[in-house]
Amino acid sequence: MADLTPLLAFRWSPRAFHPTATLTAAEAASLLEAARWAPSAGNSQPWRFALGHRDDETHKRVLVNLPADERRWARHAAALLLGAHLTGEGAGARPAHAAAGDRRPEHAGREAYDLGQAVAHLTVQATALGLYVRQLASFDRAGLAADLELPAGIRPLVVVAVGRLGDPFSLPEELRHRETGLRRRRPVTELLLR
Amino acid sequence: MADLTPLLAFRWSPRAFHPTATLTAAEAASLLEAARWAPSAGNSQPWRFALGHRDDETHKRVLVNLPADERRWARHAAALLLGAHLTGEGAGARPAHAAAGDRRPEHAGREAYDLGQAVAHLTVQATALGLYVRQLASFDRAGLAADLELPAGIRPLVVVAVGRLGDPFSLPEELRHRETGLRRRRPVTELLLR
Numbered sequence A, B: 001m002a003d004l005t006p007l008l009a010f011r012w013s014p015r016a017f018h019p020t021a022t023l024t025a026a027e028a029a030s031l032l033e034a035a036r037w038a039p040s041a042g043n044s045q046p047w048r049f050a051l052g053h054r055d056d057e058t059h060k061r062v063l064v065n066l067p068a069d070e071r072r073w074a075r076h077a078a079a080l081l082l083g084a085h086l087t088g089e090g091a092g093a094r095p096a097h098a099a100a101g102d103r104r105p106e107h108a109g110r111e112a113y114d115l116g117q118a119v120a121h122l123t124v125q126a127t128a129l130g131l132y133v134r135q136l137a138s139f140d141r142a143g144l145a146a147d148l149e150l151p152a153g154i155r156p157l158v159v160v161a162v163g164r165l166g167d168p169f170s171l172p173e174e175l176r177h178r179e180t181g182l183r184r185r186r187p188v189t190e191l192l193l194r
Helices: A025-036 A057-064 A068-074 A110-128 A141-147 A173-179 B025-036 B057-064 B068-074 B110-128 B141-147 B173-179
Strands: A047-053 A079-086 A132-136 A154-163 B047-053 B079-086 B132-136 B154-163
Touching: A025 A047, A025 A110, A047 A057, A047 A110, A057 A068, A057 A079, A057 A141, A068 A132, A068 A154, A079 A110, A110 A132, A110 A154, A110 B110, A110 B154, A141 A154, A154 B110, B025 B047, B025 B110, B047 B057, B047 B110, B057 B068, B057 B079, B057 B141, B068 B132, B068 B154, B079 B110, B110 B132, B110 B154, B141 B154
Parallel strands: none
Antiparallel strands: A047 A079, A079 A154, A132 A154, B047 B079, B079 B154, B132 B154
């Protein structure tokens, strides 16, 4: 395995979050700042976020739209962040330079790609702060858009759980088993087209 | 501005690449390793890459499919990396768990999102190695897919230029002007939905 910078090498996605630890205002600001400075196509910055802290209204509304299995661990996360992106269908929110191009098929996925970069930057910053992140791709998108009263042209794509590491033995047994498994990835040779 | 870890705070996207510096094999391996360990939905790892070093065949084929304006600086990059993702339409290459879900509208953009994470991880690692990255979202996708003989079900989304920093005064004047401008982003308040 090639050498990686510690902020990448030691990152992993836990389910056991510390059930009482909270994010400070400075930590939350730092996470959003990291996302904010990510690069994007034409500097369009198509990412949008909703940040809920444990027990606040946003956290509750995000949590209730997660699958029951995921709620069992995600409810302990200090913060649940919705990651969303512009779709090109909203009025007013798009930068002018991007308005014409974004429904062309070759640009499909570009906003989602840039949101992925922003959340990755946020995750690196979380690691630098001693925080852990686990992302959820499957949740009730329509329910969450309604419960958070998202405006048109904003598409929820990911829920990002953030917090301090908790005790894996606090997890239900079947989740604990996955928590302690080895991280696996395809070999690099399978990723290379040429 | 909230504090950021140096690997994020000092990242920027230059056009002036050193015209003779090359990537070592260890550096190239390290960049791909960073991408490889990014998180993805259900660990599907939908990212694929083609890596060209300056003057090799892949570098040439990527370069020729860039807009003329971008070729003026991108030709100096030590490496040009194509970032592509699975589309769910290819046979065999998809993980079984994702096969059924990926044409559902709520999953649209998920592979692009994960590719964005992988390229962001690669960019953080590049920064850790003293390398710089500039991404290009606009290029001849169909031409590049043909020239690189990409298989069906692989969608090229981004070209990533990587190299050492060059002399900005080597750039044509209108590019140099942009090179030395301040980086700008929307304030965090504009990114928050609630």
